[in-house]
Amino acid sequence: MHRLQDLLGLPLLETETGTQIGQIKDVVLHIEDAKVQGVTLDEEKQSSFEMGIAYVDLLSVGRDAVMIRNHSVVHQCASIFEITINYYVKDLFKKEIITDDGLRLGMLVDVFFDASTGELKWYQVSDSIVSDLLYGRRVMPLPKLQIVGKDTVIVPGEMEKLLHKEE
Structure with missing residues (x-):
């Protein structure tokens, strides 16, 4: 990846x-x-x-x-x-990720992809610099449905359950 x-x-x-x-x-x-x-x-x-x-x-x-x-x-x-x-991709980074029921998940800082196919796999999410240092960044699978706006990426509410610590 x-x-x-x-x-x-x-x-x-x-x-x-x-x-x-x-x-x-x-x-x-x-x-x-x-x-x-x-x-x-x-x-x-x-x-x-x-x-x-x-x-x-x-x-x-x-x-x-x-x-x-x-x-x-x-x-x-x-x-x-x-x-x-x-x-x-430069325009996508640093957008806030928010669920469609109004919960802030963090800021989009990177995207993981499969180099052989070009398929996008995971969003890397940052809560804050302090949180990144203390707990590490989190990742979530790429949502099937999402809205990419000027400042935000709106994802389905169930994405909160799929957000986990990066390994």
């Missing part, structure tokens, strides 16, 4: 040439499908359009680098991501 936070800033390397073509700038998520759609690039050569790579075009997601076959899989983000239904 990987954390989305760990992808940010990783080098993006071509396996054909060994060339670094940039770094991962952000991760694009499709919340309804619970999948990573792709990544956006902070490229060495600046382009006037935001560039990205669909997740299916990534050869591997490692601890220290993300690998692609060659530069041909890099496209304008507008042509590969449906911006209206996707979320950038």
